[in-house]
Amino acid sequence: MREDILDTGGAKKRITIHDVAAAAGVSISTASKALNNTGRMGDETRERVKRVASDIGFRPNALARGLLSKRSFTIGLLTNDTYGRFTLPVMAGVSEALVDHGVSVFLCAIEDDPALGQIHVEAMLDKQVDGIIATGKRLDRRLPVDLSNLPVPVVYAFTEGTPNSVTFRSDDAQGATLAVEWLLRSGRQRIAHITGPKEFFSVRERADAYSAAAGSAEPVLYGLWSESWGHDAIAEIWRRPGEKPDALFCGNDQIARGAVDALRERGIKVPEDVSVIGFDNWEIVAAQTRPPLTTVDMELKELGRQAGLTVLALAEGRPVEPGVRKLPCRLVVRQSCGGSTPRE
Amino acid sequence: MREDILDTGGAKKRITIHDVAAAAGVSISTASKALNNTGRMGDETRERVKRVASDIGFRPNALARGLLSKRSFTIGLLTNDTYGRFTLPVMAGVSEALVDHGVSVFLCAIEDDPALGQIHVEAMLDKQVDGIIATGKRLDRRLPVDLSNLPVPVVYAFTEGTPNSVTFRSDDAQGATLAVEWLLRSGRQRIAHITGPKEFFSVRERADAYSAAAGSAEPVLYGLWSESWGHDAIAEIWRRPGEKPDALFCGNDQIARGAVDALRERGIKVPEDVSVIGFDNWEIVAAQTRPPLTTVDMELKELGRQAGLTVLALAEGRPVEPGVRKLPCRLVVRQSCGGSTPRE
DNA sequence: GTCAAATGAAAAAACGTTTTCTCAAAAAAA
DNA sequence: TTTTTTTGAGAAAACGTTTTTTCATTTGAC
Structure with missing residues (x-):
């Protein structure tokens, strides 16, 4: 050679x-x-x-085997989440659940391009995938590709599904309630909610749950999903007259981080003076904030796991009831919310 | 029904x-x-x-076609980068390059578990992948699985390869030089280098290039890959007697961000008083820092694209020369480095 | 008008499995 | 013994393609 x-x-x-x-x-x-x-x-x-x-x-040879058995032991994961912030945990769960069953996963990143989506779907169907999992970065948006009349089962995870499909999503209302109740139980009285754009369904859902749980007259502050909005929101709150909040429940970890930074700049101590809870448990933000953020984890890996097992069940012809399944969130306690530590 | x-x-x-x-x-x-x-x-x-x-x-039916043609139009992407920070851009590049050729990509996240890696590799081989791309989170580490005697071609991207293989990696030395020269050309005189752990090959490579380009007597500050280290490093520098730097070249964006925050806390203005350049162009950190970070982009997507095309070439039997290919980095200029704007 | 060459299309083999069908030999029952 | 049943294992068909081979017609040259 x-x-x-x-x-x-x-x-x-x-x-x-x-x-x-x-x-x-x-x-x-x-x-x-x-x-x-x-x-x-x-x-x-x-x-x-x-x-x-x-x-x-x-x-x-799995190809030969698949030709005969009509099962390729392959599924496709379709996503428009380029960052992978949501897709990666979902993907990890899917893969983890399916590897034991000998199923491999095609990852197709389709941005928001319908043509690209179509190409990927066709490529997967040609390769005889046993099923498709559609996942995204937003609960209230569809992927830019029609999956409603495919010859294989489709399961939706963290994205809006078609009417008669199986959809897995996080229970954001429960997650928000979890956060607010934790703050209340630790003795906080005036909880403010700084969150993302009102157009997002999950923003409204979390805000509603917040209002219900906090029973608060405080208006919700809608803005962007960015650190700078968290920063600006604190400025706004402290500019206004009247009593200041002793706790913040933020719509995501980036907002929370911006808020924490803004509080520090004002000499307000977290968590001594103000407790802060975020949302997403995006480790890279939540764990690097000083102090590390207490936050709501959407359990996306578990969500992926269940989506994987479900698409497998459908592929094997086992009956599955359609509908939306809300999976509970989990509160990850770090140092950004103090007060008297409430009981577990 | x-x-x-x-x-x-x-x-x-x-x-x-x-x-x-x-x-x-x-x-x-x-x-x-x-x-x-x-x-x-x-x-x-x-x-x-x-x-x-x-x-x-x-x-x-691609299965039937593949059975005959010995080509499955499928490749596997193996990674141990759970966060996807490096893998995602690489994956995007691979996928983008190959979708035109009708090739789909299996994504296998193997953590650092050799057994899991083995399982995934075997599953891919059973499915007759045309080739495998191995990618990781560290240039100087191998994946925990032996890919040296596979019946299909293997290409390494952003991870250490076997002796006679094709490996794609970023040219970190060039990237570091790019950053330092930009600072020098913008009139900065005393550039400090705050970076990650010395055990990392890329840390040493960047540090060496920094020293060569800056011609500086300043010692390199080795530490962790975290924001808090960036923060602490600033404290350390400002604690020491003597002239302070007018520019920082940081080992990654997180360190840079911690440094920028620390400078702000000291009332030192970025970029007026001190210019800061990071490394990685991790948008979520770099773009959200105030001011947004100038940083070195490793062009991982392009790296993925080339790895994809190369594994395809090998799969088709086209000759490819083995060896390590260093791809140039690119400087992404944002607002964290000012002074007189140097010519492009 | 004969033969060779070119054309159009079908038949058959191949890829690597799994599954159904067949059949001879051995064992059991009569 | 003869007949039936059981056992072990091979032959063949099937999956959906592509490719090679074959073959009957038509066309062209002499």
């Missing part, structure tokens, strides 16, 4: 069941049955075939 | 080339040749077959 040219590895011939059969001195049908524990044959024969197969390193 | 049970979609029979042949009144071989523009036949026949195929929505 020339040394300056890379070995492509393509030359090595793969071992087929024919090789196993030949080496074991049986027919391919016997070999197949031996390896799959089906059919009738002597124990000795079965064991010998298995041993030979393992010795020569036989691994069945 | 019962209404409370979801349509699995599995029932719909897929359209095969047999259906096309029957509908067009030709044999399947003629149908195949018509659709692939091969073989000899009358123009009228060819057009008729194509029209019929498109009318009834025929799409060839």
Whole structure:
């Protein structure tokens, strides 16, 4: 072999069941049955075939197998979340749940481009995926591609689904309630809510739950999903006359971080003077904030896991009830909310 | 159909080339040749077959095709970067480069678990991937799985490869030089370098390039990859006697952000008093810092694109020279480095 | 008008499995 | 013994393509 040219590895011939059969001195049908524990044959024969197969390193060709069985042991994950902030945990959960079942995952990032989405969907269907999971960065938006009449099952995770589909999402209202109640139980009285744009469904949902739980007359501050908005919101609150809040519930961790920074700049101590709770548990923001943020985790990995198992069930023809499944959020307690530590 | 049970979609029979042949009144071989523009036949026949195929929505089964052609039009992307901070741009590049060629990408997140890695690799090989791209979060570490004797080509991207392999990585030295020279050209004289742990190869590489370019007697400050280290490093520098730096070149954006925050707390203005340049162009940190960070972008998407095209070339048997390919970095100028704006 | 060449299209083989069908030999029942 | 049942294992079909081979017609040259 020339040394300056890379070995492509393509030359090595793969071992087929024919090789196993030949080496074991049986027919391919016997070999197949031996390896799959089906059919009738002597124990000795079965064991010998298995041993030979393992010795020569036989691994069945999934393409050939899939051609016959109509199952490719492959699913597609479609996402428009370029950052991966939401997709990555979901993906991790899907993959984790399915790897045990021998299922691999195609990842298709389609931005917000319908044409690209179409291309990816077609490529996946051509490759005979057993199902598709659609995921996004927003609960109240559809992916820019029509998945309603596909020949394979579709499950939606963290994105708006079609009417009669299975959709997994986080229970944002419950998450918000969790945060507010924690603050109340730790003795906080005046909780403000600084959050993202009102157009987001999850913003309204969290805000409503906040109002219900806090029973507060405080107006909700709607703005952007950015640190600077968190910063500005604090300026706004402190500019206004009247009593200041002793706790903040923020719409996401970035806003919370901006708010914490703004408070520090004003010499207000977190958590001594003001408790702060964020949303998302985006580690990279929440854990690096000083002090580290208490925040609501949407359990996206678990969401992905369930979506994975569900699409698998559908692919296997097991019955699944359609509808929206809300998964509970979890409060991750770090140092940004103090007061008397409430009971667990 | 019962209404409370979801349509699995599995029932719909897929359209095969047999259906096309029957509908067009030709044999399947003629149908195949018509659709692939091969073989000899009358123009009228060819057009008729194509029209019929498109009318009834025929799409060839990639499994069957792959069985024969030994190409699955599928590659695997292996990563141990759970956060996706490095993997996501690489993945985006790979996918973007390959989607035009009809190639889909399996994403396998293997954490740092050798057993999990092994499982994923075997699953991919069973599915007859045409090649594998290994990517990670660190240039000087191997993935915890042996890819050296696979029957398919392997390309490494942003991770240490095996001796005779193709590896793509960023040219960190060039990137660091870019940053330092920009600062020098904008009139800065005393540039400090705050960076990550010395064990990282890229830290040493960037630091060496910094020293060479800055010609500086300033010692490099090694620490962690965190904001708080950036913060602490500023405290350390300002605690020491002597002249203070008028520019900082930081090992990553998080350190830079911590430094910028620390400077602000001391009433030192960025960029008026001190210019700051980061590394990574991690938008979520760099763009949200106040002021937004000038930073070095490693062009990971381009890196992914090239890795994708290379693994494709290898899969098709085209010759590729082994070795490490360093891709140039790019300076992304935002507001954190001022002084007189240097010429482009 | 005969033969060779070109054309159009079908038949058959192949890819690597799994599954159904068949069949001979051995064991059990009559 | 003869007949039936059980056992073990091979042959063949199937999955949906592509590719090679074959073959009957038509066309062109002499």
